[in-house]
Amino acid sequence: xxxxxxxxxxxxxxxxxxxxxxxxxxxxxxxxxxxxxxxxxxxxxxxxxxxxxxxxxxxxxxxxxxxxxxxxxxxxxxxxxxxxxxxxxxxxxxxxxxxxxxxxxxxxxxxxxxxxxxxxxxxxxxxxxxxxxxxxxxxxxxxxxxxxxxxxxxxxxxxxxxxxxxxxxxxxxxxxxxxxxxxxxxxxxxxxxxxxxxxxxxxxxxxxxxxxxxxxxxxxxxxxxxxxxxxxxxxxxxxxxxxxxxxxxxxxxxxxxxxxxxxxxxxxxxxxxxxxxxxxxxxxxxxxxxxxxxxxxxxxxxxx
Ligand code: GLU
Numbered sequence: 001x002x003x004x005x006x007x008x009x010x011x012x013x014x015x016x017x018x019x020x021x022x023x024x025x026x027x028x029x030x031x032x033x034x035x036x037x038x039x040x041x042x043x044x045x046x047x048x049x050x051x052x053x054x055x056x057x058x059x060x061x062x063x064x065x066x067x068x069x070x071x072x073x074x075x076x077x078x079x080x081x082x083x084x085x086x087x088x089x090x091x092x093x094x095x096x097x098x099x100x101x102x103x104x105x106x107x108x109x110x111x112x113x114x115x116x117x118x119x120x121x122x123x124x125x126x127x128x129x130x131x132x133x134x135x136x137x138x139x140x141x142x143x144x145x146x147x148x149x150x151x152x153x154x155x156x157x158x159x160x161x162x163x164x165x166x167x168x169x170x171x172x173x174x175x176x177x178x179x180x181x182x183x184x185x186x187x188x189x190x191x192x193x194x195x196x197x198x199x200x201x202x203x204x205x206x207x208x209x210x211x212x213x214x215x216x217x218x219x220x221x222x223x224x225x226x227x228x229x230x231x232x233x234x235x236x237x238x239x240x241x242x243x244x245x246x247x248x249x250x251x252x253x254x255x256x257x258x259x260x261x262x263x264x265x266x267x268x269x270x271x272x273x274x275x276x277x278x279x280x281x282x283x284x285x286x287x288x289x290x291x292x293x294x295x296x297x298x299x300x301x302x303x304x
Contacts, residue, residue, distance in 0.1 A: 001040065001046075001048040002048050002049070002050065004295075004298060005038055005040070005048055005049065005050035005051075005295075006050045006051075008038075008050075008291055008294045008295055008298070009036055009037075009038060009050045009051045009291060011294065012036065012287050012290040012291040012294060013034070013036050013051075013287060014287075015286050015287040015290040016033055016034055016035075016036060016276060016278040016286060016287040017278070018278070018280070018286050019033070019276075019278030019279050019280055019285070019286035019287070020033070020278060020279060021033050021260075021277045021278060021279065022258040022259070022277070022279055022283070024160070024258075025153070025156050025157055025160050025258075026156050026160065027150075027152050027153045027155075027156035027157075028058075028153065028156070028258060028259065031057065031259070031260055031277035032052075032055075032277065033277060033278040034278075035051075035052040035055055035260070035275060035276065035277060036051050036052060036274075036275070036276045036287050036288070036291065037049070037050070037051035037052035037053040037054075037055060037197075037198045037273075037274070037275040037276070038050055038051060038053070038198060038272065038273070038274050038275075038291055038295075039053050039197075039198035039199045039201070039202040039272070039273040040202055040270055040271070040272050040273075041199075041202045041203055041205070041206040041215055041270060041271050042206075042215075042269065042270045043206065043209060043210050043215060043268060043269055043270060044215070044216075045215045045216035047199075047202075049198065049199070052198075052275060053197060053198040053199060053273075053275070054197060055197060055198075055275055056195050056196070056197050057195070057196065057197070057259045057260055057261060057275055057277065058150050058153045058192060058193050058194065058195060058196075058257075058259040059139075059191075059192065059193075059194045059195070059196045059201075059257055059259065059261060060192050060257030060258045060259040060261065061093060061111070061116075061192070061240075061255060061256065061257040061258065061283075062196070062201060062204075062255045062256065062257040062259075062261050062262075062263045063116075063135075063139070063191045063192060063194060063257075064110060064111050064112075064115075064116045064119075064255060065111070065204075065208070065230050065233075065234060065238075065255050065263075066135065066138060066139050066142060066191075066204070067110070067116055067119040067120065067123070067135065067191060068080070068110045068111075068119060068229075068230055068233070069138065069142075069222055069226060069230060070119075070123050070134065070135050070138050071084075071110075071119045071122040071123060072222070072226050072229065072230075073138075073222055073226070074122065074123055074124040075122055075124075077225070077226075077229060079122075080119075080122065082105060083105050083108075083118055083122060083176075084105060084108045084109065084110045084115040084118050084119065085105060085106040085107055085108055085109060085115075086109070086110075086232070086233055086236075087106070087107065087109065087236075088109065088236045088237040088243060089107070089109050089112055089237070089241075090241050091112070091241055092112075092240060092241055092282070092283070093112045093113055093240050093258075093283060094112070094113050094163050094164065094167065095112065096163070096166060096167060096170065103170070103174050103176070104174075104176070105118075105176060108171075108176065109233075109237055110233060111233060111234070111237040111238055111240075111255065112237070112240070113163075113164055113167055113188075114167050114170075114171060116188060116191075117164065117167060117168050117171065117177065117184060117185065117188050118171060118176065118177055120184050120185075120187040120188045120191065121177055121178050121179045121184045123135060123187075128179075128180075128183040128184070128186060128187045131187055132187045132190050132191065135187075135191055136149070136194065138221075139194055139204075141214075141221055142203065142204040142207050142221065143196060143200035143201075143203050143204055144200070144203040144214065144215075145199075145200065145203075147194060147195055147196060147200060148194075148195050149190060149193050149194055149195065150193045150194075150195050151193075153192075153193040154189055154190055154192075154193035157189040157192055157193060158185075158186070158189045161185065161189060164185060164188065164189075165181075165185060168181045168184060168185050168188075169181055192257075196261065196273075197273070197275070198261075198273035198274060198275050199273060200273065201261055201262070201263040201271075201272075201273030201274070201275075202263075202270075202271045202272055202273035203215070203271060203273070204263055204271065204273075205263045205264055205265045205266075205270070205271025205272055205273065206270065206271030207221055207227075207271070208227050208230060208231055208234075208253070208265040208271065209265045209266055209267050209268060209269060209270055209271050210227075210268075211224040211227045211228075211268075212224050212226060212227045215271075230253075231253040231265055231267060232253075234253035234254060234255055234265065235247065235252075235253040235303075238253060238254050238255040238256065239254060239255070239256050239282075239284055239289075240256065240282050240283050240284065241282055242280070242282040242284050242289075246284075246289065247304070249289065249292075249293045249296075250264070250289065250292045250293050250296045250301070250302065251296060251301065251302025251303055251304050252264050252265060252266050252267075252292075252296065252301055252302065252303060253265045253267070254292070256283065256284045256285060256288075258279060258283050259277065260275050260276050260277030260278070260279065260285050260288070261273070261274065261275055261285075262274040262276075262284070262285055262288045262289070262292065264292055266301050266303075267303060269301070272292065272295070274288040274291060274292065275288070276288035276291070
């Protein structure tokens, strides 16, 4: 497996040249455009990796499935579905244009910013600090190790978050967001700034592939029904407005983030963590997708 990963990684690394590191949040622009790493954790616990796996980066949108899990664990599926829908928006992660659709809960998707902001408000806790700490604790358990928050990215997100503020106030003015808007947003910015590496993303993917149980120990973290819920949404909306093409090229549930991370779930078989900060126009890692496409072809990973 290591040999295969090494070979595919070197084959796909040049693809990074076609992408660009995110710079709409200044702190993100410091990412190394040539970095590429992959880590795989099989459902029986076997680990394999290649490339720049040790580099730490911010989780960004890959936190969205974890926000969804926490919201589901705290409120149950019926209540969550009454606040955020499950239909793909087919629009960029921070889209604000609803001119051809009414703005109601059924049209808010948890894998894009509007839905993720709503989910921050659904997490239980007496204060927003407590809500964030609970999210961080769940992320630690899913990632199988210590993780922190990148304070510089958090400050950068917060001071360049006008678009997210616009989305949150739009939700609030339409009666779709409870609580203090700035506090909810602060929780969202902190959530995006959680630090991970490829191993952590692979571990999170392995729990989702293992129907809610940790690899090796088999300890249950969340019910199997919730992994079905999350994996289904990842399949249709996890790669922003590139989810349809990703389903064709790779064919597994996955979530990308503008920090360059991709967390992929191969149901019952493995979790995969990717780091490759050079992004395509839709915000997905160019070399990362290429690498997953090649791995999927070699190991017949597509669920279709
Ligand atoms: N921090 C990012 C934002 O909301 C997350 C975007 C992403 O990874 O898609 O602007």
